[in-house]
Amino acid sequence: MSDMSSAAGAPRSPGRPRSTRADEAIVQATLDLLAEGSTIEALSIEAIAARAGVGKATIYRRWSGKDALLLDALRTLKGIPPEPAGHSVRDDLVLLVGAIGHNVDPRAAKIMPCLVPEVNRSPVHYQLYQNMVEPRRKLMRQVLQRGVRTGELRADLDIELAMALLSGPMLMQRMLRWQPELDDRMLPERIVDAVLDGMRVR
Template sequence: MSDVTSTADAPRSPGRPRSVRADEAIVQATLDLLAEGNSIEALSIEAIAARAGVGKATIYRRWSGKDALLLDALRTLKGTPPEPAGHSVRDDLVLLVGAVGHNVDPRAAKIMPCLVPEVNRSPDHYQLYQTIIEPRRRLMRDVLRRGVASGELRADLDIDLAMALLSGPMVLQRVLRWHPELDDRILPERIVDGVLEGLRAR
């Protein structure tokens, strides 16, 4: 993917200052169109510009292309990942597992399930997804490594497998609503406590 890096923070030449209101309108228009069922392939800069009430040039002054804009829009959809306190491996894992599949924007319930097949079909869209999710994965990786270093977790722990064991059930429940009787409010604690039984140092 050639243009997944956002140009939103790129240095700007002197001239008319960019409008934060226009930036927000463009991002919101992108999310609205996705929520209405438009696929990534079908989504066009022309349609986004028309919905946002701006010209195409306004978008291209801010983002290098559609993929860069999508990256910022989907980051907005998910919000800022939580920051572990660093006092308790268990508490930090509960915090991070609770953030898996959680989005601050209600449109995510319509957008995210529709993106799954597109991510599976397209290497470029898969890379876009990885770009968004890797910072969150890194937070969990750091917590697990801290647990290994402190002796709380097994020295031979497979970090990536442990992350999959912790994250998988939350993705299944929140994206696919797999089991209606599972209480989403306490599920992160139940997952972490269950998985930690196998991860703790003996």
């Protein structure tokens, strides 16, 4: 999975400065093609280059391959993860849970549901998904670990299970509107308060 990491952090060889406009055009072309119905498997560097108005070599100078480009493109759908303030475990968890399933790009509504079958079918695409969500999981993991250290949460807390309990309901509601009568605006607080009842020191 050497091409799963973005080429953005790799050392660059001397030459012309990298064009931010070209980077943006390539990422937007990738998202447009996915939103129009292209599957990950069918999506090609050739098609992305044609839509972006650049040559294939321009893409390969920036990303090591299609998976690396996809990872960067899909991350832009969600935007930058919120940064916990670090004062209150509850408030930090409400902030992070509220960001689950929230996307800054309206194309996500068409793209993300279509990725689920491919993630389940392909180990490569499953790893791409894991790489995309792990930074957000890391933030929640750190908040829970801090709560254990400060004594706000139980010392025997199963961190990974707690993350699943906090994330699952919000993700299901945002993606499937599983219970239409629930108020999404209050749901992050309600989920966190319900789960915290079982995680706090007694």
